Amino acid sequence: MIPYGKQDVRIDDIDLVMDVLQSNFLTQGPMVLNFENAIGDLTGVKYVTAANSATSALHIACLALDLQPGDIVWTVPNTFVASANCALYCGAKIDFVDIDPQTSNMSVELLERKLSISQKSGKLPKIVIPVHLAGEPCDMTAIKRLSNEYGFKIIEDASHAIGGRFKNRPIGSCEYSDITVFSFHPVKIVTSGEGGAAVTNSAELDQKLKLLRAHGITRDLNLMQFPQVDAWYYEQIELGFNYRMTDIHAALGLSQLKRLDEYVERRHAIAASYDQEFKDANLKIPYRNPENISALHLYVIQVESSKHKLIFQKLRESNIGVNLHYIPVHTQPYYQKLGFNWGDFPNSENYYKKAISLPMFPTLTEDEQSYAIEIVKKLCDE
Numbered sequence: 034m035i036p037y038g039k040q041d042v043r044i045d046d047i048d049l050v051m052d053v054l055q056s057n058f059l060t061q062g063p064m065v066l067n068f069e070n071a072i073g074d075l076t077g078v079k080y081v082t083a084a085n086s087a088t089s090a091l092h093i094a095c096l097a098l099d100l101q102p103g104d105i106v107w108t109v110p111n112t113f114v115a116s117a118n119c120a121l122y123c124g125a126k127i128d129f130v131d132i133d134p135q136t137s138n139m140s141v142e143l144l145e146r147k148l149s150i151s152q153k154s155g156k157l158p159k160i161v162i163p164v165h166l167a168g169e170p171c172d173m174t175a176i177k178r179l180s181n182e183y184g185f186k187i188i189e190d191a192s193h194a195i196g197g198r199f200k201n202r203p204i205g206s207c208e209y210s211d212i213t214v215f216s217f218h219p220v221k222i223v224t225s226g227e228g229g230a231a232v233t234n235s236a237e238l239d240q241k242l243k244l245l246r247a248h249g250i251t252r253d254l255n256l257m258q259f260p261q262v263d264a265w266y267y268e269q270i271e272l273g274f275n276y277r278m279t280d281i282h283a284a285l286g287l288s289q290l291k292r293l294d295e296y297v298e299r300r301h302a303i304a305a306s307y308d309q310e311f312k313d314a315n316l317k318i319p320y321r322n323p324e325n326i327s328a329l330h331l332y333v334i335q336v337e338s339s340k341h342k343l344i345f346q347k348l349r350e351s352n353i354g355v356n357l358h359y360i361p362v363h364t365q366p367y368y369q370k371l372g373f374n375w376g377d378f379p380n381s382e383n384y385y386k387k388a389i390s391l392p393m394f395p396t397l398t399e400d401e402q403s404y405a406i407e408i409v410k411k412l413c414d415e
Contacts, residue, residue: 222297
């Protein structure tokens with residue numbers, strides 16, 4: 034089976050992980066800071082907080098922005114559930130903004146329309162979470178403009194997008210957002226096994242993120258209520274969580290980051306081959322804004338909705354491990370209990386009925402890709 038995504042672990046990665054395993058620090062050692070510094074160097078952001086998952090990073094990002102019960106968060110329906118769940122963890126209310134059918138990202142037009150309506154009813158969001166689906170950057174200039182106008186905070190969900198660039202600035206620079214979140218799951222651009230990060234240019238937010246990541250505990254005398262210089266002394270000053278990344282995971286992530294540019298370049302070569310071969314096929318290839326650089330976590334085609342299920346099944350039967358990103362969050366049973374229903378966000382629902390994620394990973398061979406292309410074209414043109 035050719036998977037849709039796959040990690041590339043090399044001897045350099047294994048060697049660095051082995052160094053950690055043979056060291057005194059499997060966790061809470063120096064490797065996490067090294068990993069954080071490397072992310073900062075690559076993105077140009079000032080502060081990085083590594084976490085044990087992007088889900089954890091989203092949660093503490095919301096808390097750092099003082100999301101309270103009764104506050105409102107907006108994101109898109111075509112994302113993984115964590116992009117919405119993070120609001121519910123905080124007792125906040127969640128709502129969605131439908132996507133632009135061309136880009137498959139948050140529609141700026143629909144966002145602006147919803148903000149105008151919500152302002153009149155006094156139900157503006159405290160936080161908006163645009164998602165860079167498949168690594169394609171959202172229109173962050175427009176979203177930032179609306180943030181300035183309506184007063185909401187921005188968390189970029191860049192789980193798919195490390196290595197991408199928006200207007201020649203690295204995704205994660207936080208030029209257009211308060212916090213950006215990355216994922217280092219095995220199928221992402223680079224992996225730490227499991228892991229995530231929340232990055233920001235705000236020292237205040239960084240302090241909150243790091244407290245929340247580690248039980249709300251500090252050894253910083255400046256933050257303590259009853260400061261003591263004893264080496265054993267610490268204080269819990271917030272209700273935090275055990276969301277720390279281990280040094281083992283950080284070592285793998287640090288080693289992988291050295292190949293980030295190589296991985297993104299390879300993904301673009303694979304995408305270019307798909308684009309060329311599918312230009313006359315009966316399907317829609319993914320949009321990429323020429324002003325930006327997609328990280329190309331996924332290569333998502335859209336096929337005729339009437340053939341979608343059959344094509345997906347036939348590809349799996351042909352040992353091509355396609356996937357579907359994503360089932361619209363608002364249609365999940367849990368979210369239907371909150372009052373959402375099919376028909377609420379038609380663009381995302383229409384996308385779901387057509388989308389298929391094809392194999393896209395750096396070690397995909399030419400023969401594997403050619404085989405996938407051959408089967409896709411045959412099925413779509415039948």
